Amino acid sequence: MSFTATFSEAQKFKRNVRNPEKELFGKSLNNKSVKYKESPSIERAKKKQAKNKKKIKKDYKAYVKKEREHAVKIQSPEVQAQMRNNRKEADSKYKEKKKRNKQETKTAGKRYK
Numbered sequence: 831m832s833f834t835a836t837f838s839e840a841q842k843f844k845r846n847v848r849n850p851e852k853e854l855f856g857k858s859l860n861n862k863s864v865k866y867k868e869s870p871s872i873e874r875a876k877k878k879q880a881k882n883k884k885k886i887k888k889d890y891k892a893y894v895k896k897e898r899e900h901a902v903k904i905q906s907p908e909v910q911a912q913m914r915n916n917r918k919e920a921d922s923k924y925k926e927k928k929k930r931n932k933q934e935t936k937t938a939g940k941r942y943k
Contacts, residue, residue, distance in 0.1 A: 902910055
């Protein structure tokens, strides 16, 4: 009986040694993070940059989509069908590869490989 009580007291002592401030004050005094506020002009500039970046990204996506559609549109119907089939095959191979990779990286797969 006394052995178990001694064991739990040892655990309690270990926790106290690790972080004594936490038990005394409720939280560690060593982890203070300094909060500061930037000037309004800097905040506005950052928002403007983020907005411009988002707009550029959106415009680029629209441009790429339009160019892909145009590249398919200028082809003959036979080539268009071949392009669609190639895309389907590539997508299916990618899904299979992703699924296989997921199975291989599981812990059981690693353990018994």
